[in-house]
Amino acid sequence: MDATDPTNAPSPGRIVILTTTHRVAPGLLSWAAWSALRAAEQVICPDPGHPQLPYLREAGVSVGHAAPTGRELVDLAAGGRTVVYIPGADNDPALTDELARLAGSGRVRMPDLELLPGSYDLPGARLLDLVQVMDRIRAECPWSSEQTSEALAKYGVEEVYELVEAIEDGDRDALREELGDVLLQVVFHARIAQDDEDEPFSIDDVAGGIVDKLIHRHPHVFGTETAETPEDVQAHWQRTKAVEKRRDSVTEGIPLGQPALALAAKLAGRARSAGLDVPLPDAADELGEVLLALAVKAAGDGQDPESALRAAARRYRDAIIAAEREDRED
Known part of the structure; x- marks a missing residue:
């Protein structure tokens, strides 16, 4: 056979770029990732502090820390070798850009390039980033480090x-x-609470509490009860809530x-749910009592008077702007 026959040339090999996420505990890699690591002739990670390294060493995987160029990585794979490259936290864009340029040049016989995710972000993973960022801000920002929940309360109202x-x-x-912005308020208040000397709690305590509450108040989802309609769900919720709170009044x-x-409207709704027929206060000629009667009627009709008034106010605002525009045109 002709020695110059390209089919007789040595294989260019294979480069596997193994990515991982810091939001999943190191060492928890996919089966495909572990298989590639064990089968590779060479594993390279230029970051000696990479969190995966202790677990690779424990598994008997030898890792080199020299930082190769793209061309050097191609040469390492030559001859049918498999090289696994574990990038740093920024995914080493300079290296991947160089590999792309080499592949696009047409002058280099490129190895097979494979991007292999070793671990994946789960839904909600960016919440972990938010907690970490808030920790750092609380520790290093002069303004944030001095804030209290009392001082931040007004911002919570504004954000809602x-x-x-x-x-x-x-x-x-x-x-x-x-x-x-609303989520930031929750994380900020929880981070402040974590520093409390007497009754500290963390964002995990906050999340754990609401998870337990949701599960307990949805027995038709997580338990044996059934609910066919939204009204059935509301009934479950109110019964469970009454047992949890042990309140003396529906207004609590x-x-x-x-x-x-x-x-x-909320007071009227609670009274109606409890089966109470409560007459409205006297002095119906006063403005407050008139507004109260309208709110109670709206709640009884299944309407939200606050939203209705706000929508009307927005239309009134638009009418004011239109009148101002007409005045300017005149």
């Missing part, structure tokens, strides 16, 4: 109202942003600091 506005506007980008737990129309 901005979230409601984004929902009413139907603005998806704003909705995503405002949800993030209703925040009196919320907007007045929402407060009136």
Whole structure:
């Protein structure tokens, strides 16, 4: 056979770029990743502090720490060898860019290139990043390190109202942003609570509490009870909540600091759910009693008076802007 026959040339080999995520515990790699690591003629990780390395050593995988160029990596794979490359935290873009240039040049016989995810982010993984960022900000930012929950309370109220506005506007980008701002308030308050000397708790305690509550209050999902309609679900929720809270009055737990129309509707809803027929206070000629009667009626009709008034106010705002525009044109 002709020695110059390209089919007789040695195999260019294989380069496997093995990526991992810091959001999954090191050592928890896929079977495909472990198989590639054990079968490789050479494993390279230029970062000697990479969190995966202790687990690779424990598994008997030898790892080199020299930082090769793209061309050097191609040469290492020549002759049918398999080389596994574990990039650093930034995924070594200079190396991958060089490999792409070599492949596109047409002048280099390239090995097979394979991107192999060794571990994957699970849903909610970026929440771990948020917790880590908040930890650092709390420790290093002069303003954030001095904040208390009492000082931040007003921002929580503002962020919730901005979230409601984004929902009413139907603005998806704003909705995503405002949800993030509300989530920041939760993580910030939990981080402050973690520093409390007397009764500390963490974001994990907050998340664990709401997980337990959701499971307990959804026996039709996580238990043996059934619920065919939204009304059945509400009934389950209220019964379970009553047992948990052991309240003496249906009004307990209703925040009196919320907007007045929402407060009136909430009180009316609680009374109606408890089967109480409570007459409205006298002095119906006073403005407050008139508004109360309207709020109670709206709640009984299944309407949210706070949202209705806010929508009307927004239309009124638009009318004011239109009138101002007409005045300017005149």
